[in-house]
Amino acid sequence: MRRxxxxxxxxxxxxxxxxxxxxxxxxxxxxxxxxxxxAQAATTPREDPPADSAILIFLDGGxxxxxxxxxxxxxPIDYRGDLGSVRTVTGEYFGGLFxxxxxxxxxxxxxxxxxxxxxxxxxxxxxxxxxxxxxxEIIYPSYGSIVSHELGPRANLPAYTCIPxxxxxxxxxxxxxxxxxxxxVEGEPLHEGFKVKNLNLPSxxxxxxxxxxxxxxxxxxxxxxxxxxSDAVRSMDEYYGRAYALISxxxxxxxxxxxxxxxxxxxxxxxxxxxxxxxxxxxxxxAGARFVTVFDQGWDLHEDIKPAMEARAPGLxxxxxxLIRDLERRGLLDRTLVILATEFGRSVQINHLxxxxxxxxxxxxxxxxxxxxxxxxxxxxxxxxxxxxxxPVSPEDLAATILTQLGISPSKxxxxxxxxxxxxxGEGSILFDILALFLMNTTTIKFCTLxxxxxxxxxxxxxx
Numbered sequence: 001m002r003r004x005x006x007x008x009x010x011x012x013x014x015x016x017x018x019x020x021x022x023x024x025x026x027x028x029x030x031x032x033x034x035x036x037x038x039a040q041a042a043t044t045p046r047e048d049p050p051a052d053s054a055i056l057i058f059l060d061g062g063x064x065x066x067x068x069x070x071x072x073x074x075x076p077i078d079y080r081g082d083l084g085s086v087r088t089v090t091g092e093y094f095g096g097l098f099x100x101x102x103x104x105x106x107x108x109x110x111x112x113x114x115x116x117x118x119x120x121x122x123x124x125x126x127x128x129x130x131x132x133x134x135x136x137e138i139i140y141p142s143y144g145s146i147v148s149h150e151l152g153p154r155a156n157l158p159a160y161t162c163i164p165x166x167x168x169x170x171x172x173x174x175x176x177x178x179x180x181x182x183x184x185v186e187g188e189p190l191h192e193g194f195k196v197k198n199l200n201l202p203s204x205x206x207x208x209x210x211x212x213x214x215x216x217x218x219x220x221x222x223x224x225x226x227x228x229x230s231d232a233v234r235s236m237d238e239y240y241g242r243a244y245a246l247i248s249x250x251x252x253x254x255x256x257x258x259x260x261x262x263x264x265x266x267x268x269x270x271x272x273x274x275x276x277x278x279x280x281x282x283x284x285x286x287a288g289a290r291f292v293t294v295f296d297q298g299w300d301l302h303e304d305i306k307p308a309m310e311a312r313a314p315g316l317x318x319x320x321x322x323l324i325r326d327l328e329r330r331g332l333l334d335r336t337l338v339i340l341a342t343e344f345g346r347s348v349q350i351n352h353l354x355x356x357x358x359x360x361x362x363x364x365x366x367x368x369x370x371x372x373x374x375x376x377x378x379x380x381x382x383x384x385x386x387x388x389x390x391x392p393v394s395p396e397d398l399a400a401t402i403l404t405q406l407g408i409s410p411s412k413x414x415x416x417x418x419x420x421x422x423x424x425x426g427e428g429s430i431l432f433d434i435l436a437l438f439l440m441n442t443t444t445i446k447f448c449t450l451x452x453x454x455x456x457x458x459x460x461x462x463x464x
Contacts, residue, residue: 047407048407049371049404049405049406049407050334050335050337050370050371050405050435050436051335051336051337051369051370051371051405051406051407052290052335052336052406052407053285053288053289053290053291053292053332053335053336053337054143054147054285054290054291054292054336054337054338054339054370054402054406055278055281055282055285055291055292055293055294055323055336055337055338055339056143056144056291056292056293056294056339056341057278057281057294057296057320057338057339057340057341058128058129058293058294058295058296058341058342059296059299059316059340059341059342060121060125060167060168060295060296060297060298060299060300060342060343061121061297061298061299061300061301061342061343062121062124062299062300062301062342062343062344062345062346062358062359062363063299063342063345063346063363063364064081064095064299064301064305064309064345064346064356065112065345065346065359065362065363065364065385066079066080066081066095066345066346066348066356066385067081067083067095067097067305067309067313067346068094068095068098068313068364069094069095069098069110069112069364069365069366070110070112070345070362070363070364070381070385071085071093071094071095071096071385072383072384072385073085073093074383075383075384075385078349078350079348079349079350079384079385081305081306081350082306083095083096083097083306083309083310084096086098086099086102087102088102088103088105088106089102089103089104089105089106090105090106090375092105092110092377095309095313097309097310097313097314097317098313098317099317100317100318100320100321100322101317101320101321101366103321104321104324104325105375106374106375107324107325107328107333107368107374107375108324108338108366108367108368108372108374108375109366109367109368109372109373109374109375109376109377109378109434110364110365110366110376110377110378111364111365111366111367111378111379111393111398111431111434112362112363112364112377112378112379112380112381112385113362113378113379113380113381113388113390113391113392113393114362114363114364114365114379114393114394114395114398115360115361115362115363115388115392115393115394116128116133116344116360116394116395117133117360118133118343118344118360119358119360120358121300121343122134122169122170124343124344124358124360125168125170125343126140126170127343127395128341128342128343128395128398129142129143129168129170129171130142130143130170130174130399131143131395131396131398131399131400131402131403131410131424131425131426131428132395132396132399132425132426133395133426134170138174138175138416138422139169139172139174139175140174140175141172141173141174141175141176141180142160142170142171142172142173142174142182142293143291143293143399143402143403144159144160144161144162144171144182144291144292144293145160145172145173145174145176145180145181145182146176146180146403146408146424147159147160147290147291147406147408148160148173148176148179148180148290148291149176149180149414150408150412150424151290151406151407151408152290153290154288154289154290155251155252155287155288155289156251156252157251157252157255157284157287157288157289157290158182158183158289159180159289159290159291160180160181160182160183160290160291160292160293161182161183161184161185161284161289161291161292161293162182162183162184162185162292162293162295163185163189163277163280163281163292163293163294163295164184164185164186164187164188164189164277164295165184165185165186165295166181166182166184167295167297168295171293171295175414175416175417175422176414182293185256185280188273188276188277189258189273189276189277189279189280190271190272190273190275190276190277194258194259196256251287252287254287255283255284255286255287255288255289256280256283256284258276258279258280258283261279261283265279265326266279268322268326269318269319269322269323269326270314270315270318270319270322272315272318272319273296273315274294274296274315274316274319275315275318275319275322277294277296277319278294278319278320278322278323279319279323281294281323282323282326282327282330282332285327285332285336286330286332296316298312299312299342301346301355301356302351302353302355302356302357303351303353303354303355304353304354304355305346305350305354305355305356306354308355320340320366323338324338324368324369327369332369333368333369334369334370334371335369335370336369336370337367337368337369337370337371337372337402337405337406338366338367338368338369338370339365339366339367339402340365340366340367340368341365341398342363342365344358344359344360344363345359345360345362345363345364345385346358346359347359348384348385348386349384359386361386361387361388362381362385362386362387362388365398367434370405370406371405371435371436372405372434372435372436373434373435373436374436376434378391378393378431378433378434379391379392379393391433393431394428395426395428396425396426396427396428396429397428397429397430397431398428398431399424399425399426399428400425400428400429400430400431401428401430401431401434401435403424403425404430405435408424409424410423410424410425410428410430411423411424411425412424
């Protein structure tokens with residue numbers, strides 16, 4: 001996998017070159033100019049963002065980075081473990097239980113240096129699912145709720161869906177209101193007879209009768225709207241409106257019907273809980289869903305990590321690799337940001353119970369699609385994957401990057417219930433180094449340099 005690239009924050013035009021010539025006369029460098037552009041990008045939403053959908057695969061409990069994306073084959077056995085490693089198509093190493101993911105390493109980006117200060121699950125998950133450090137005085141919204149608030153639903157599908165259900169408080173809507181809560185998929189897509197609840201009209205209620213009920217409700221609302229103007233009431237109205245659109249949409253019901261998928265495709269994803277959840281997520285984004293979270297529990301492996309990983313990792317490996325390949329062949333990957341994340345890694349030394357404990361100082365995630373560079377590894381850890389050597393990445397950095405790729409300004413401020421303005425994310429920086437949009441080759445760099453040189457000379461020349 002490629003480790004070093006040269007980047008420029010966005011396509012440069014002749015106007016940019018003239019601006020740089022002017023700024024040079026003020027003592028500002030080319031780097032200063034692009035830093036200013038980066039700061040502007042953080043506050044200005046993009047009209048045509050790289051991604052218009054996202055799938056967040058969250059591994060609850062803490063995926064071991066040493067057994068997945070940052071193995072250390074040369075480390076002593078009590079550090080590296082005995083699950084081995086596998087060479088990727090790009091020349092890196094992944095954990096030995098991830099051969100299929102290794103085969104698509106040229107389609108994804110690995111970040112090995114995510115870190116925060118949260119030692120325990122609840123706060124750590126808050127960091128990773130909201131991009132903010134949790135505080136008792138405010139409940140921050142999850143990524144899905146932010147996307148729901150900022151982009152809204154599309155194609156009569158929920159803007160934010162959680163599979164299999166809302167298993168963690170950090171997946172909630174926070175201060176954004178009920179209208180931006182997740183539509184939850186109860187039950188397992190794997191199970192025979194699986195059917196999503198709340199997608200059909202109540203028994204005995206015809207579409208005509210449902211429409212009459214909705215009209216009556218609107219009439220009542222119109223008479224009371226001057227009396228009821230609270231955020232809670234408006235949020236409830238929006239919630240009911242979206243619910244009606246959902247249950248009255250045949251296309252929405254079809255998107256959630258995983259049995260409509262050919263058995264060959266279902267088998268490709270794997271007839272496992274994870275495989276079928278990921279297949280359902282693909283069906284939803286293909287139909288127009290904005291944000292889908294696939295939540296998987298069981299990765300908190302304090303003991304017997306070897307048999308536990310052998311039981312869990314193959315389903316993830318197969319399902320994830322198939323999802324990336326399937327999105328690509330359907331022409332969806334470039335517009336779908338796929339995030340594979342966890343709340344922290346595992347301790348770098350095997351403990352006395354043959355497991356690994358919590359490790360928050362360095363761990364790994366994977367990104368793909370949605371304007372992310374392919375086939376790269378970002379960041380570097382030491383020989384035991386314990387400490388970060390270069391390019392640390394915070395949850396706030398991830399949030400700034402994820403929201404930017406979806407066309408949402410990460411520094412945008414909203415009002416909390418108490419009337420206090422709150423930014424969507426914390427003090428994070430967009431990870432320009434992993435964005436495909438800003439990749440520049442050597443020829444482009446030479447062109448920029450040669451084009452700017454005369455302007456810089458003119459700007460610095462004394463007035464005649």
